Amino acid sequence: MTDLVWHSSFASLTGYSGSSRALVLALEDRGLAVRPLYLFDSDDREAALFGPVHPRIAALQRERPLRLDLPQVVYGRGDLFAKNSGGYKVGFTMLEVDRLPAEWVRQANLMDEVWAPTAWGAAMFRESGVTRPAYSVPLGVDLEIFRPGPPRAQLAGRTVFLSVFEWGVRKGWDLLLRAYRAAFRPGDDVLLLLKVDCREPAVNPLRAMAEALPSPAPPVGLIYNRPLAPAQLAELYRGADCFVLPSRGEGWCMPALEAMACGTPALVTDWSGPTEFVRETSGYPLAIRGLVPAPADQPLYAGARWADPDMEHLVALLRRVHANRDEARAKGTLTAEDARRWGWDAAAEVIAERLGAAR
Template sequence: RPIHVIPLGVDLTVFTPGSPRTELIDRTIFLSVFEWSRRKGWDVLLTAYRAAFQPRDPVVLVLKIDHRADGNPLRELAAILDEHAPPVAVLYNQTLTAARMAELYRSVDCFVLPSRGEGWGMPALEAMACGTPVIATDWSGLTEFLDETCGYPLPIRGLTPTGMASGPYAGAQWAEPDSDALVELLRRVHQRREEARALGAQAARRAQNWTWTRSAQTICDRLRAIGV
């Protein structure tokens, strides 16, 4: 103490808005990008998505999942997503270049991350830079760049213990995203596509403030302040 916060940034030469999508325009496409862990709130996302839509609704949820540890996330997904669930597509352990990630962000209608806590939330900022509206938890690092003027902050029900006995989150608390509010936000994006596109344009403008140059300058300023 005191704590000095160093923000991350986004490469605005790669993560930029693109042309309107010409494929699957009859569907609302949601995207979530995360490493498989309870902290990322995938359980909240899938539960809310199932509650928000019916199997025949013109929607699809794309999950880009990275998982290099023990266990089988696909089995856990299948336990929630039966034949009564709306469509879900999974990109599992697919390493994409930054340019391909930008294409992925631009190909969807909304990015969703009901995380229980983020140090920063890089995928959300990258999606914003691409002009994609974002639904993300209104807590932790995400609040630095996401608010109601440029996206859909997801309220929380409060803080809860992580339940972990070891590791970096042992004995700590994190947020519990409001799953009912997420249901409403998912439906809102689906029903108000023009509003979502307008917020996406605002998101791209907001992302202009968070460059790697700004991050580097913050580091240099701090080093000068401590006499390095």
């Protein structure tokens, strides 16, 4: 028996793969019979390319029949929607700029409906020219792993800012380092801890960060290209006073939500994906000065814009967190409560409702 084909990736080190695994398993736990299908090749090739697939996903691929008369969700880049071979076609994607590429729009309009993880994203699809019904279908967070814990024992006298991101100008690392240096002196009781992953062998993030943060500068710690298990990552979030990411655009922003679930308030740009879950009452929305052209050398961003985060506001918010740690702790309590809305089971419930409405 099969109720749904989920056409995506499941083993690579990407946000799509991680959320695909979580969504398929959450849908299974709700009683939907899901057939995972690898998007880029045969199912066995994914394991050969990226290592073992989650055992439950692999078992479903072996045991569940593949049926093309059922609803099928292609969850990946919008230029892959044409691979959808289902009886009811759903395209599920996200992008971090203010418009979709023309090819994404063309393929989205071949679907029966399209999904974005946020209301902002669904509205952006429509504004880009998608004429098929566009719905907001959220992602989620593992609330069993990402949950509050006791106060940290080490560095208790310092304000610890944490940023977790994959290297790239979109993540606003340059703004963060400049603002941090402007906000604090070398002797201040602060620490900026960066967890950075870089998959581009020709790029040297360490040199770029050193140039952006010349001495003398307040202290910075770096975890570079070191994979962490989810439980280790949760410990990292719990050890911070504030999560910071002055990103220029996000489709969702999973690290911010993971930090929130751990009781760490998020200081993130008040535009694009994070507007779905970051609130003034429980976090630190970072104002933008407007929208500016995204880099022309990125094909997906041709003709699109992204946010210009407000540098002065970022400096002020960093200082506010340091000067008012009690406020940050209070926001952390509220933000952990906010995050309870965003479990994977809640995301699976929305998907089940959408599929039920489509029948």
